[in-house]
Amino acid sequence: MTKQDKKEHVAETDVALGKGLDVGTANFAAAVQNADGGITVTVERNAFLDIPSDVYSKNMLVKLKVPYVVHNNRLVVIGEAAFELANVFGRETRRPMRDGLISPNEQDALPMMKMIITKILGEPKVSGENCYFCVPAPSLDVDNNVDYHKGLFESMINKMGYRAHAVNEAHAVVFAELAEQDFTGIGLSFGGGMANACICYKSIPCLSFSVARGGDWIDKNVANVLGCPRSKATHIKERGIDIRDPKSREEEAVSIYYRSLINYVLQNIKTRFESGQNMPSFTSPIDIACAGGTSLVGGFIEVFRDEFAKIDFPLPVGRIFRSEEALTAVAKGCLVAAAIGES
């Protein structure tokens, strides 16, 4: 389809083309512009749970409208329902991604991931519609293969009828949150498997990298010290606690590891920026925008500012803030990139 055809289509439906997809370790999120001038974001948890396949269980899942797939003669419950069931039965969910990338241990989960992505993205409005999806930057602290991860999702999305483009995860945060600063500043995405950072000047990324610690790292450590499954630790973390004011031993553990994670990320950003050869010079202070599901916890940005004040940051920094739509900011940023690609 030519650009002219696409423009005519937009005029017919009054909905702009282009979709953004956040391929997260913990959640998938797809963003699209709606007819009201806003955006609609569809979110699904990136997790599965195998249960024995029998007629009774299957009927129950159908009645309760719990999404499932039959795979290798087993019932596989998908998404948020899998997470809830795992908590009820004290089990661990299967996670197809680890540390921000596709997990080599979960290759047979690909059909289920494809199903979730198909569900949240929907059909392309026109063949070859742009879909920008996020990929992490190479990590400072682990040796990871971003190319394979990127190639896999690129191919998967192309097969759905879209034209897939990869965009750096933290760059997407800059697209979503730093428009008023002419897309100049630092975007940080605190995800389930990783924390990604990108420093931009006028929308151009100057430096981007990641560290392989995120919400999962907190869950793993909290589960270890409390002696409970990780799903339980995730539940504690997500039930609405404030890490500045922990109310129980469990919340105390979450709070300790949150602070440790934030400190680790900041120290790595500082070190990387200090050693960066392509760093631009800023005449005025730049803003730092935080986003991602791991930043949703109460007190996150206050603790972030506390930890930031303790280090001698190498750049002049103005405002430090968390996105108002932290869970969906990356998908929104990908949508901005997709929409500008369509125009």
Added chain:
Amino acid sequence: MESVNDVKEALSARSRTATLDELRSEGRKRVRIIRAEHVQSMITEAVNSAVEQSGLISPEEVQKLVEKSRQQFRTMMQEAQEATEVQDQLEARDREIAELKKRLEQMAGGKGGGGAASVPVSGDLSAVLAKIEGSINDRLEKIGKKMGVSAAVESDAPVDFSGLFKAADKKLESNMENVEVKKTEGGGIAANLARLKKLKGGS
């Protein structure tokens, strides 16, 4: 006979060569001599005897073990040889750098001395630098190839991984079509797009 040669090489690698005068200066008047073949047969006999006495391994297994040991011995010899070569090359490079430094110091001394003999500094220096640079690059390339590193450039063409996950394309029984997924509404992106277009120089 190959194993005898291996023993000879091993003895050679782990021994030192000394002249008769040197030995004499160390106070030695007589030395005992043993042939490599004898060492080899002593090793074989000792191993066979120890293994047979243990009664843990059959004669066939003993033979296999001996053969495996020989192979491992050859591999270790080869690795030691390669490491020696790399070390030699690095030492040669260090010597060249030291020589260059010495010559540069001599040139600088000659230039500053005023009354010293005139040296064609710029031409000579460029030639020396070019020669040393070429030599170092050549050696580094050789060492790199030996160590599995090369100056090859990566292709910019994207790698197609689709063949690795054909399983994801198969149709599975599911109720996903009848299940609603969570949707949230968010602020629009018109302002972001307008800013981006302005940055790009558009209207």
